């Protein structure tokens with residue numbers, strides 16, 4: 001899921017200062033799970049906007065704002081959207097840009113997307129995957145060296161770990177120690193000597209001049 005944090009309200013206020021009538025959009029998927037863009041956060045945002053003498057024309061929490069079909073179906077034709085000068089969007093950049101494709105109004109993001117992460121508990125998120133496009137974690141016990149090794153080393157550790165902790169950030173476990181321990185636990189320890197990752201194909205997936213499209 002896309003992990004997001006809320007922008008400081010002062011930044012949001014500065015971005016919306018030239019608009020009076022605001023429509024607020026939330027996200028019932030990732031942003032709701034992160035408690036940055038669900039119904040409760042949208043309602044809190046509306047209260048804050050009212051205190052600043054903004055007129056809130058309406059709000060909606062879309063199931064998945066990053067899905068243009070949902071945006072078309074549930075948002076685009078709302079009269080409150082048409083009446084608004086701008087939309088404040090509590091969703092990731094994918095959501096904001098899906099709305100941009102459908103709605104011709106100024107769009108103001110209220111969140112900062114941080115990474116694709118796995119939730120441990122609210123407020124504790126792990127970046128386990130960097131979406132490299134060539135997943136190899138079948139060889140590494142399900143633990144990703146691209147995302148979880150500070151140097152993204154693909155063929156074993158750098159040798160700098162101390163007591164299982166990474167030399168770059170001693171707060172974090174060394175990914176390769178985790179990989180070794182996991183392979184040991186699942187009786188695949190011999191894999192560690194077999195793993196040899198070919199140089200990555202940086203042409204795949206192809207990065208086009210603008211955004212990627214699969």
Ligand code: SF4
Pocket residue numbers: 128129130131132133134135136137144145146147
């Ligand atoms: S190798 Fe790592 S970064 Fe690449 S897709 Fe798999 S988990 Fe994600």
Ligand code: SF4
Pocket residue numbers: 148149150151152153156157158159160161162165166167168169173174175176177
């Ligand atoms: S100590 Fe481990 S996680 Fe840190 S950079 Fe070296 S191999 Fe990667």
